[in-house]
Amino acid sequence: MIIAIDGPSASGKGTLAKRLAAHLGFAHLDTGKIYRAVGYQVVRQGGDPEDEATALAVARALDPATLSDPELSGDEAALAASKVARMNAVRDVLLQFQRDFAESPPGGASGAVLDGRDIGTVVCPEAPVKLYVVASAEVRAERRHKELLERGEASIYARVLQDMKDRDERDTNRSVAPLKPADDAFILDTSGLNADEAFAAALAEVEKADADRLQNKSTAT
Numbered sequence: 001m002i003i004a005i006d007g008p009s010a011s012g013k014g015t016l017a018k019r020l021a022a023h024l025g026f027a028h029l030d031t032g033k034i035y036r037a038v039g040y041q042v043v044r045q046g047g048d049p050e051d052e053a054t055a056l057a058v059a060r061a062l063d064p065a066t067l068s069d070p071e072l073s074g075d076e077a078a079l080a081a082s083k084v085a086r087m088n089a090v091r092d093v094l095l096q097f098q099r100d101f102a103e104s105p106p107g108g109a110s111g112a113v114l115d116g117r118d119i120g121t122v123v124c125p126e127a128p129v130k131l132y133v134v135a136s137a138e139v140r141a142e143r144r145h146k147e148l149l150e151r152g153e154a155s156i157y158a159r160v161l162q163d164m165k166d167r168d169e170r171d172t173n174r175s176v177a178p179l180k181p182a183d184d185a186f187i188l189d190t191s192g193l194n195a196d197e198a199f200a201a202a203l204a205e206v207e208k209a210d211a212d213r214l215q216n217k218s219t220a221t
Helices: 013-024 031-044 052-060 064-068 075-084 088-103 119-123 137-150 157-173 195-220
Strands: 002-006 027-030 112-116 129-134 186-189
Touching: 002 013, 002 119, 013 027, 013 112, 013 129, 013 195, 027 031, 027 064, 027 088, 031 052, 031 064, 031 075, 031 088, 031 112, 052 075, 052 088, 088 112, 088 119, 112 119, 119 129, 129 195, 137 157, 186 195
Parallel strands: 002 112, 002 129, 027 112, 129 186
Antiparallel strands: none
């Protein structure tokens, strides 16, 4: 089974994806990290992330295990990611990487959970379970603000909120794979839910989809 989870920044989709994967014994892929992983690996090797041949070679050799590197959360990885992400050839390779992960999960897992911004619409449009996780900009900004403070970083709520709104605008209106729910996605609004409540709602949708799949298989045979 493939579970596709999309949604804007700080909606809670990453936490939800990890928890579902752990509960179900599925492999998990945070697709937001793959460009960071490629860009940062190029820099580590002493290369230029704007050199397409180098970035392409790293993208083709990308190992899912490297996505757990805490250095990927840093500014250096973010800057390198912004450079390699502009290359269509790299994007094509990483799109196939995501699809291969979903279709053949590492570790022999019986399913995969992928979270990002275009999983249900572009990467895995045939996924049997599609969740689109949303929350108000104010709630998401408060979550991000709290997260930054807990990490010891300076943060001003008003600025975080404006950055959140600006990013939503860019993601929603970009020409390639804009942020939007798939037509058959289940919309999960986490604005008024805690982590346990969001997980319960998502798991119920997964179990419903799995029951429908088994019923259809039984009917077909």
